[in-house]
Amino acid sequence: MNDEGRGMTPQREAAAVVDAVLADLPRHRGVVVDSPPGAGKSTLVVRAAGHIAETGEPLMIVAQTNEQVDDLVERLATERPDLPIGRLAASGYVAPGRIQARPNVSVAGRVADLGDPAVVIATADKWAWVGDRTWPWAIVDEAYQMRSDKLLRIASLFERSLFVGDPGQLDPFSIVDGERWAGLSWDPVQSAVSVLLRHNPGLPVHRLPVSWRLPATAAPVVSEAFYPFTGFRAGTGPADRALELTAGGMRTCYDRALEEAASAGWALYELPSRHTVRTDAEAVRAVAVLAVRLLQRAPVAHSERGSHRVTPDRIAVGAAHRDQVAAIRAAGVPEEITVDTANRLQGREYDVTIVLHPLSGRRDATAFHLESGRLCVLTSRHRHACVVVARAGIPELLDAHPSAEPMRLGVPVRFPDGWEANQAVLAHLAKHRVTPLL
Amino acid sequence: MSVLAALARLRAAREGVAQPIATVRHCHLASRPMVLVPLKLAGEAAAPLGAVVGTDPDHPRLLVVPQPRDRDLRFSFAAELAEVLLPYVEGFAGATETVERRGGEPYERCLDAPQILVPNRPAVTFLGLLGRSTRFRRADGPCPVHPSVPLLGRWLTYFADRSHRPGSSLLLAATEALSTHWATGQSALEDANLAALVGWIDPPEGMSGARAAEEAEDPLLWPPAGPATDPGFDNEVLAPAVRAYEEAPSGHAVERVAQALRTQLEPTWRLMWRAAGLLRALPEGGRVGERWEADRGSFTRFVERLAENGPPQARRDGAVGAAARLAGLERAQAGYEVQRAYDDPLIMAEYRLTGEAFAGTVTAADPGHAEGEGRSRKLRPLVTVKTADPVQPAPGTVLGSPDRRGHAAEVVEVAGDEITLKIVKGMGRGRTPAPGSVPEPGERVTYTSLTGDFPSSPALPDPELTPWTHGGPPEEYVPGDEEAREEWA
Incomplete structure (x- = not known):
């Protein structure tokens, strides 16, 4: 946690950083802003866009996926109805309803149009x-998820730029x-x-x-495991968020896991140790049953934004x-529940997430499965609670597979180390373990 | 490892003989390939020790470096290798065809291209390093070499670079080519031993593959396929022979080293031709020719580049060059995966297991179905397929099929085990579909979401216009005397 941040309210601390960013913009060719999960990255982008637009100079915004672009367009169009916005899209793109209805948004395939x-x-x-x-x-936007060859193709389009992104999420990759x-x-x-x-x-x-998204139960865990040197804190206190299961349970192991997650923010639903194929039938079933059971328990989320029923669209499975x-x-x-891979869940936010642990049932821990960003994405999408489904024996698996990637000259050392981050998260989850009765 | 590959390995272990994991050959095999088995000196990055090379199984040419630490001898080895390799390679440069292309100038392409076979991936790496150590040399200036040496260096660099391209067959490593077609009952690491791998695939009469592979572990029976040599041989045979040459560099001493190397290279030489024979016995996949065409095109462009007297390949890729190469490799990789699946039902089965493809029988077809009226009327035949495959595609997904070229269908509806498809491409221009373009009831069909339609990648800036984010324009390369004095080479 930043020392200078202590004593300041989270709101003031965050505002001070945003002001510093805006002040730096005209002074440098490029400004980089690292944003942990849910730290108001989009808010910053919208704020900076408004700030630049006020100077009267045109602005281009780059995001990585069409969904991210649509999200930004929607956000910007809502908060700045005075600003004419152009959405450039490939042929075959159909603007979703949330964008079509905006009077200040135009959509075209060429800048000239x-x-x-x-x-x-x-x-x-x-x-x-x-x-x-x-x-x-x-x-x-999402500059850490953008591969540098993409930047090479577009860097000549702008004179100066603000780069915003989350360094803890998945690195770009190549096949x-x-x-x-x-x-x-x-x-x-x-x-x-x-x-x-x-x-x-x-x-x-x-x-x-x-982080305005992660609750007080999650921010310290995610911060320590994935942002060991920079760190961040939760914008809300332990009393600000609560997840209530309004329908009674039946004391099944699934109910107990959901109750643990509702009260502690985390639950580890741990199946017996076993080597399985990737689509482990038991684990897959457990994930699906947990999702169904969660809805049956009629969850209600209480937060600083008020209370609302957790509907299926506020739940994700990763x-x-x-x-x-x-x-x-x-x-x-x-x-209506989102089910997707870590790559596709990047940048999204839900009330409750259910995660199939990447190392569950595996015989080996490859670099792909150890990548800290993958676990970071999966365990940092929720505002209230996260249930992890895994087979027992992952710490032993990790111990048997220490990181053995070759060291290369000229490559800066990267933190966090995936191996260590995995251990840190598991150590915390172990405190919230629920095992099925056999 | 995929489920099917794991299954094949288990079967191989049980049966004691390698199991096929492909029904067709996925690499091109030239009618007259050049086999090259290089050896290097232990403990050195790229110090050649010897090689056998040639296009005739009965007449290998043995090249020897009697004192591998002597740099002059290393470069005379390179000149000797050039004497064999360059005429072979340049022999393909003469005969060309003119290729018309849509929306572009026609261009020339060689009718055939050279193909070099080496035992394994380390041999490819070694050739790349040998290319690196020779391509900047010059025939004049300090430490001059034979003029063929830098040319050999450029060719070796070209072949080694090209071998990283998925689906390219200009330079093939035998162990890799064999392992893409057979699964053995041993680990992937053990498969890198050519003798063991061939033992599993084609064991001698009356012997199991497992036993043959075990025998292959004895370096006296089966010396390593290089480029590293057996340490026992190094100490007991090679070192005394090199020392004898050192003391009296006579023809006799050279012959002693040559004889020693012959014992190490000959078994591998024979293995290489057996490996080529095993691959040749497989029928060639339908799209292998397309990839070989791309290889021929690339070969032709390199021949032209040499003719223009351009500088040797840079030591490292520049920012723009690296991005361009990456884009090319990714395209090749994606294309290779699709083509392999389309060519081979056994590979397609992998995708059927993961839900990216399904096979089934057509239960109903409405070939005359159309959408729209008048001028915007579009032929959209409907086909219903019944399948027993597990995971099924979402409506709206566009599918391709290995059964028909240029055919594309969109998923309309999935009801239980029946999938309704709307054919959107490949029916010809008429008002009714071209004959045979719509599957008929009773026909067995395969569809997959794997398709070969890759969007072309956008242009990269010129290297001179490399932007500030990537370090700005690079310095221009000026050949100098520095390279000739490089210490490690």
């Missing part, structure tokens, strides 16, 4: 096709081996921010210090692999 909006938003892939104009300002470029400062499979900072070490890096997602879906999770 947008009119001359103050702000143009598109994915990095789409921006790469725009070549004939430069913008004085850019904001790159081919990038060993050839390991250690090069412009390694194309590294994130845009790491390449940017290696070539421009003098650029200011700010950190948002407060897993590491697509075949696991398909199996969980097929096991009978209600349609």
Whole structure:
């Protein structure tokens, strides 16, 4: 936790950082803002966009997926109805209803067809096709999830830029081996921010210090495991959030797991140790039953924003692999509940999440499964509670597979270490363990 | 490891013989490949010790470095290798065809291309390093070498680089090519031993594959396939022979080293041709030719680049070069995976297990179904497929099929085990579908969400316009005397 933050209210502490970011914008070619999960990244982007638009200079915004772009457009259009916004999209894109209805949003496939909006938003892939104009300002959102070769394609479009992102989430990846470029400062499979900072070490890096999403039960765990040196704190206190299961349970092991999660913010539903295939039938079933049972218990979430019933769209189920997602879906999770991989859950927020642990039932711990970002994404999507389903024996598996990735010259050491982060999270989850009766 | 591959390995262990994991050959095999088995000196990165090379199984050419620590001898080895390799490679440069392309200038492409077979991945790495140590050398200036040496260096670099491209067959490692077609009852690490791997696949008469692989672990019976040599051989045979040459560099001493290396290289030489024979016996996959065409195109461009007297390949990729190469590799990887699945029902089965494909029987078809009226009328035949495969695609997913080229269908509805598809592509231009373009009731079909339609990647900036985020424009390369004095080479 930032020492200077102590004694300040979370609101004031966060506001001070945002002010510092805005003040740095005109002074540097690039400004980087690290944002832990739910720390108000989008709020910052909207704020900065408004700030730049007030100068009268045009702005381009880059996000990574169409969903992220649509989210930003919606947010910006709502908070700044005075601002003309252009949404640049590939052919075949159909604007969702939430965007079509906006009078200040225009959608087109070419910049020239947008009119001359103050702000143009598109994915990095789409921006790469725009070549004939430069913008004085850019904001790159989710910059840690952007591969540096994408930045290379669009960097000539802007003069100066704000890079915003979460360093703890999943690193960008490639389906081919990038060993050839390991250690090069412009390694194309590294994130845009790491390449940017290696070539421009003098650029200011700010950190948002407060997570508004994660509850007081989760922020310290996630902060210690995944942000060991920078850290952040929860914006709410232990008394501000509560999850209430309004329908009575039947004291099954599933009920006990959900009750533990409701009261403590975490639960580990631990199946007996066993080596399984990736789509472990028992674990998949447990995840699906937990999701169904959760809805049956009629959960109500109380928070600083008031109280509301936790509807299926406020619940997510996360897993590491697509075949696991398909199996969980097929096991009978209600349609409206989101079931997806960690990669696709990045940047999203729910009240309750149910997670199939990436290392559950495995015989080995590969770099893919050890990647700290994967577990970080899965365990930091919730506002109230997170239930992890796993087979026993993961700590032993980790002990049998210490990180053995080769060291490469010229590659900066990365923190956190996936192995250590996994152990830290498991150590905490062990306090909230529920085992099925056999 | 996929479920099917794991199953095949278990079966191989039980049966005592390797099990096929592919029904067709997924790599090109040239009619006259060049086999090259290099050896290097233990403890050195790229000090050649010897090699056998050639295109005729009965006439291998043995190259020897009698004192591998002597740098002049290393470069005369390179010149000798160039004497064999360059004529072979350049022999393909002459005959070309003109290829028309849509919306572009026609271009020339060689009718065939060279193919080099080496035992394993470390041999590829070694050739890459040998290329790195020779391509910047010059025939003039300090430490001059034979003019063929830098040219050999460029070719070796080209082949080693190209071998990282998924689906390329210009330079193949035998162990990798064999393991993509057979699963053995031993670990992947053990599969890297060529003798053991061939033992599992093609054991001698009356012997099990497992036993043959065990025998292959004895370095006296089966010396390692290189580039590293057996330490016992190094100490007991090689070291005294090199020392004898050191003391009296006579023809006799050279022959002693050559004889020693012959014992190490000959078994592997024979193994290599057996491996080529095993691969040749498999029928070639339908899309292997397409990938070989791409190899021929790449080969032709490199021949042209050499003819233009361009500088040797850079030591490292620049920012733009690295991004361009990555985009090319990713495209090749995605394309290779799709093509393999389309060519081979056994590979497609993997995707059927993960829910990315399904096979079934057509139960109903409405070939005349259309959407829209008048000018916007579009032919959209409906087909219903009954399948027993587990996971099924969501409505709206676009599917391809290995049964018909250029065919695409969209999932309309999934009801129990019946899937209704709407065919959207590959029916010809008429008012009714072209004959055979719509599956008929009773037909066995396979559909998959794996399709070969990859969007083209957007342009990269010119290297001179590398942006500030990536370090700005790189310095221009000026060949100098520095390279000739590089210490490690």
